[in-house]
Every structure is written in structure tokens, then in C-alpha cells.
Amino acid sequence: MSTVQEAGVRDWDFPRGVASVVLMVGFGREHGVPVQRMLAGSGVSEKTLADPDAQVDAHTELAVIRNLVRELGERPNLGLEVGRRYRITTFGIFGFACVSSPTLGEAIAFALRYLELSFTFCIPVARWRPGEFVARIHDERIPADVRRFLVERDVTAMHQMLCDLLGHQVELVRAEFDFPPPGDRRLYDEIFGLQPQFDQPHNLFSLDPAMLEQPLPQANEHTWAMCLAQCRELVSRRRARTGIAADVRERLVPRGGVDGFAAPPGIDLVARDLNMSTRTLRRHLDAAGTSYRQLLDEVRRALAEEMLTATPLSVSDVAIRLGYAEASTFIHAFKRWTGTTPSAYRRGALTPPVR
Incomplete structure (x- = not known):
């Protein structure tokens, strides 16, 4: 018998904060891509990047992603490199709510429920079954030209959040991707602690379910309740x-x-x-x-x-x-x-x- 929990949204087309765009523009700049080229066609100005309260729609971020892939797409495993830059603090109040959750399982359940406060384009669905917790990553609605980049970026960002929540490197039980293997798999092995399988029917990763019961080192009941209320309010405003x-x-x-x-x-x-x-x-x-x-x-x-x-x-x-x-x-x-x-x-x- 298994238990399934779906995300609070079914599609990536939801408004989001500007922090993800800032992160990618910074990555591009570090690798020789001027800010103007990173923002070309997005409608976002450098002034907007400096406003922590700024909000953009998903298509705006998608324009920046396309610019990044066009400029640096020849770099092997570009999505992994970018994805590991997303730390728990990148996500603002959403991240703080996860950090202050009592256990890893409760943090994951919260993150799924309030997924529209993240920057993901891939939509995870969690399944608890005997001996395994599996997160299937849905990418069916992502434009084909940036699909692989976003699967790599979003799965790596999700894994990085797990590491930040527990305060140590998290080794997965398995990881599978529906695209061909890269020429060099070493970065995959380094990040996920195993050798992923490629050319599989679905994108997914799995954890030992015992990890879900682990108390989080920064859990705080009062902070968690306060963050929950703020996240609900933020979602209500966006919706x-x-x-x-x-x-x-x-x-x-x-x-x-x-x-x-x-x-x-x-x-x-x-x-x-x-x-x-x-x-x-x-x-x-x-x-x-x-x-x-x-x-x-x-x-x-x-x-x-x-x-x-x-x-x-x-x-x-x-x-x-x-x-x-x-x-x-x-x-x-x-x-x-x-x-x-x-x-x-x-x-x-x-x-x-x-x-």
C-alpha cells in the first residue's frame, strides 16, 4: 500500500519572486555573460533585480533561462551547476518555514502544499510506499528547448534543500532521468551520492523513508506557525x-x-x-x-x-x-x-x- 501527496499546483505557470532570476543572472555574469544579455527580452530591468519584493511571472523567468541556456548551453551539466546554487535561504519565507518544520517529512509536505512559493518548473509528486519515499518529477509541460536544463536545475535544487534542512549531505537511494546520459557523469555522482540511471521512463529520486522522521536541527514550533501564516497570506495575495x-x-x-x-x-x-x-x-x-x-x-x-x-x-x-x-x-x-x-x-x- 502507498500514500500519494500531490503538489498544491499542477503547472509551472505561477508568479514567483525575483530571487531565482537574480541567481541566474549572477551565474551568467560570473561566466562572462553581461547582465543585459541575460535579461534580453524578459522585460526585467537591473533595478527590478535590486528589489527583494519584486515579483515576476513564470514566462519572464523562462526568458532569462533561455538566455542562460543560449549563452552557456555548451557547458556540460549546466543545470546541475545552477541548481546547486539554490540554498534554503534563496526561498525567503518559504525556506524559513521548511527549516523551522519539526521533521523532514513535515517540511516536504509543507513544501508540496505551498510549491507556488518556490521557483520550480518541474512539479513533484511524492509517494510513500513500503521501504521507500519516491518523488516523481513531472516535466511534461516544460518547453522542450529548456526541459533538460530545468529538470537538472530543479532536481538539484530540491536535493540541495534536503541537504540544507538536515545540515549534511543527503545520499539518495536512487535517481532516474528520462534523457540520455551526459558525456561526463562525475558531477551527478558527486551531488547525488550515487550513479543515476538515464533513458528511464520518468524523472524521479528516492530516499530512505526513515529520514522523513528525522527532527530538523533548527525546528521551532513558534517560528513554524508564524511562517505558515505568512505563507498562507502570501499565497492568498498571489492567487x-x-x-x-x-x-x-x-x-x-x-x-x-x-x-x-x-x-x-x-x-x-x-x-x-x-x-x-x-x-x-x-x-x-x-x-x-x-x-x-x-x-x-x-x-x-x-x-x-x-x-x-x-x-x-x-x-x-x-x-x-x-x-x-x-x-x-x-x-x-x-x-x-x-x-x-x-x-x-x-x-x-x-x-x-x-x-
């Missing part, structure tokens, strides 16, 4: 809808986070706050391709998952805070959203069973 849907969603999200949550306002109250009739609000939301109920479900689901994983509240207390009259109604809704019960989600979301 924020526009127009009337954004106005409604803003009125449904509690100002004080989960601690200050009160029952959400009904559609009549939201419409009144927006200076329109309920009927007009419904019509506008329908034109925007959504509804009050859909937006309310989105907010409730995000808050429910946060409260179940980051607070000791009982399922009944979570139901009350979300505005449900009975816990059974909340449980039914949660199963509709996630396919599992709140109690099962709490047990398994951040500590997947090792079998």
Missing part, C-alpha cells in the same frame, strides 16, 4: 482574483487571520457593503465566472486547512469559526473539498504515514 470577485473575497477573508476569524458575512451584507443589490452582485459574479458560494468555499477551505495544521483547535471549534452551525455540516463540506475528513487531514497532511 487573488481581480475585479468584483476580489472585492467579495476581501470581505470574506478575516482581517486578523485564523485567530480573529468570525462567521463570514452573508451575500446580502456583502452586497450592501459594495453598494449594490444582491441580485446585481450575483449577476456581476456570474459574469466573472464565479459565485458567492464558490468564493466562500475557497476562503473556508484555505482557513480550515490552516487551522487544522497550525492550531490545536478541535474540529468542532474550526467548524464554529468558519460559520457552520454543526460540525457534521463542516465535515461534509471538507470531504467535498479534499476527499477526506478534517481529522484524517490533520493526521496525514503534515505527517504522511511511512509504510
